[in-house]
Amino acid sequence: MNRNQKIQQIAVTAAQMREIEGRIFAAGMPVAALMEKVAGLISHRIKSLFPISSFSGKVGVLVGPGHNGGDALVVARELHFSGYQVKIYRVFPKLKELTAQHDLYAQSLGICYVNELADLEDCELIIDGLFGFGLEREIKDDLAAKINQLNQWCKTVVSIDLPSGLHTDSGEVLGTAIKANYTLCLGLWKLGLLQDLALEYVGKAELIDFEIPLTDITAILGEMPLIQRVTKEFVQQHLPLPRPAVTHKYKQGHLLLICGSRKYSGGAILTGLGARGSGVGMLSIAVPESLKPLLVSHLPEALIIGCEETENGAIASLPDAVDLGGYDAIACGPGITTEATNILEGILANNKPVILDADGLNILAQLGTISTLKNRQEITVLTPHAGEFKRLFPDIENVQQSRVEAVKKAAELTQAIVLLKGARTAIANATSKVWIVPESTPALARGGSGDVLTGLIGGLLAQGVAANINSLVERVVIAAWWHAQAGILAAKERTELGVDAFTLTQFLSSVLLHHFSSSL
Numbered sequence: 001m002n003r004n005q006k007i008q009q010i011a012v013t014a015a016q017m018r019e020i021e022g023r024i025f026a027a028g029m030p031v032a033a034l035m036e037k038v039a040g041l042i043s044h045r046i047k048s049l050f051p052i053s054s055f056s057g058k059v060g061v062l063v064g065p066g067h068n069g070g071d072a073l074v075v076a077r078e079l080h081f082s083g084y085q086v087k088i089y090r091v092f093p094k095l096k097e098l099t100a101q102h103d104l105y106a107q108s109l110g111i112c113y114v115n116e117l118a119d120l121e122d123c124e125l126i127i128d129g130l131f132g133f134g135l136e137r138e139i140k141d142d143l144a145a146k147i148n149q150l151n152q153w154c155k156t157v158v159s160i161d162l163p164s165g166l167h168t169d170s171g172e173v174l175g176t177a178i179k180a181n182y183t184l185c186l187g188l189w190k191l192g193l194l195q196d197l198a199l200e201y202v203g204k205a206e207l208i209d210f211e212i213p214l215t216d217i218t219a220i221l222g223e224m225p226l227i228q229r230v231t232k233e234f235v236q237q238h239l240p241l242p243r244p245a246v247t248h249k250y251k252q253g254h255l256l257l258i259c260g261s262r263k264y265s266g267g268a269i270l271t272g273l274g275a276r277g278s279g280v281g282m283l284s285i286a287v288p289e290s291l292k293p294l295l296v297s298h299l300p301e302a303l304i305i306g307c308e309e310t311e312n313g314a315i316a317s318l319p320d321a322v323d324l325g326g327y328d329a330i331a332c333g334p335g336i337t338t339e340a341t342n343i344l345e346g347i348l349a350n351n352k353p354v355i356l357d358a359d360g361l362n363i364l365a366q367l368g369t370i371s372t373l374k375n376r377q378e379i380t381v382l383t384p385h386a387g388e389f390k391r392l393f394p395d396i397e398n399v400q401q402s403r404v405e406a407v408k409k410a411a412e413l414t415q416a417i418v419l420l421k422g423a424r425t426a427i428a429n430a431t432s433k434v435w436i437v438p439e440s441t442p443a444l445a446r447g448g449s450g451d452v453l454t455g456l457i458g459g460l461l462a463q464g465v466a467a468n469i470n471s472l473v474e475r476v477v478i479a480a481w482w483h484a485q486a487g488i489l490a491a492k493e494r495t496e497l498g499v500d501a502f503t504l505t506q507f508l509s510s511v512l513l514h515h516f517s518s519s520l
């Protein structure tokens, strides 16, 4: 794996970034030299994103009191030298020493300084250098009002490091925050940029690599950082590809899906199609007897097991002939309704990897037996969205404000793999490792797309079990990435409104062709 691939996998908190920078400075790198280097890279990127020939060249630069403001002043100077018409708006009279020096120099060059935010209204491009990872307190009063005013303007805004006002770790808005079109994140991805709460503010985000030595990164984060961004390279490493030349269907995993009811029949089909997309060797689907013809017509390759039904058309029991021990993995939940309680108890008592979603999770919450999950010998995967998560873990607070912390706690509590769905899905296991899927699309915010994910996870897990892979969490992680990428590809072809769950299943193999065709 090359340097870029390695650093793309890392996400850091403000405290970790400070420690990493501290090592660089302690090793002798002058702070001023680093600022010059970093801001040089930022200027270069801004010049290529917004060539002076492509607009009026009028740029407003917001300067805060710390080194984020220092970066902004160096950028202002470089853009000025390149012919842009730069106006600097310094928001605070008091500046950190290095920032103050750049401020003096910019003044000496005759760069225009303005006294009011309103004086930047004729600028087409705004550079946000108010706060970076040093923001400690809420933004209030006058400054908050100015940021809100700026957000009302239809300007292109580039934020340095992160949009000013966002909490570096949680992505929470501290009072108010700048809505950026671009965020140029410096050195290493800040965790907050990967949180649902931040997304409305971040715009397109990219990493500006200023060559932090890998030794300094590993000294603080370890060889395997506890929080990882899921990258294409990671996925490629863990996909069940290429298949062994000599194999047969049972060696490629046998997955049992337990899903559907008279009321929710489509969920069973979508879960089945998600599993189909995984390439799993054998697929069995247990549904209420009356759904059998429907399932056979949609998934002719699957073994459809008709089950006795309750009066309301939910699965009452699995046929005696079904031996749960005969499957590599069992996924249960989509559309089963909360009547199927005994089914859930049965599969949890069985020692096979289990994936629980939707009503499977709701039953678990009703039973109040979440704490018994930690006694299971085999892995359990829980895939809640935020609502299901709150029902399952009522004692874990602030789920949306602190998704990474929440998912970590849930995994510790249950010793399960917990996947918290969202715009930036986060997955944790009992060793406190967290993976975040850094790219997705709101096109997926539609009924049924979660069912597809359950089937995909199930199929990848079953293949992993059949292949005797000793760590299976990666299979869950790659399923979440694959699912999100299918949404992205489908949205590119069909627009964000064109990605119904069935369509999503049709894009699963396109993802592999799109990203990995050279090695398939």
Ligand SMILES: NC(=O)C1=CN([C@@H]2O[C@H](COP(=O)(O)OP(=O)(O)OC[C@H]3O[C@@H](n4cnc5c(N)ncnc54)[C@H](O)[C@@H]3O)[C@@H](O)[C@H]2O)[C@@H](O)CC1
Pocket (backbone or CB within 6 Å): 031, 032, 034, 035, 036, 038, 064, 065, 066, 067, 068, 069, 071, 096, 130, 131, 132, 133, 134, 135, 136, 137, 138, 139, 140, 160, 161, 162, 186, 187
């Ligand atoms: N040292 C360097 O040369 C480098 C600097 N970088 C830049 O430096 C930034 C971090 O710099 P700093 O540690 O100076 O922090 P910031 O520039 O993010 O801001 C900290 C300053 O803002 C003040 N402050 C915090 N919250 C406030 C609030 N709500 N209202 C008013 N004032 C508030 C603090 O007292 C402090 O003076 C990074 O985000 C990045 O832009 C690095 O990325 C690259 C290397």
Ligand SMILES: Nc1ncnc2c1ncn2[C@@H]1O[C@H](COP(=O)(O)OP(=O)(O)O)[C@@H](O)[C@H]1O
Pocket (backbone or CB within 6 Å): 358, 385, 421, 422, 423, 424, 425, 440, 441, 442, 443, 444, 445, 446, 447, 448, 449, 450, 451, 452, 453, 483
């Ligand atoms: N705004 C969004 N951006 C990206 N992905 C989203 C967004 N909203 C939902 N998703 C994804 O869509 C899926 C929805 O799953 P879920 O809520 O279980 O729906 P359902 O039960 O109807 O299938 C999840 O994988 C989730 O991560």
Ligand SMILES: [K+]
Pocket (backbone or CB within 6 Å): 068, 128, 129, 130, 131, 132, 159, 160, 161, 162, 163, 164
């Ligand atoms: K900023």
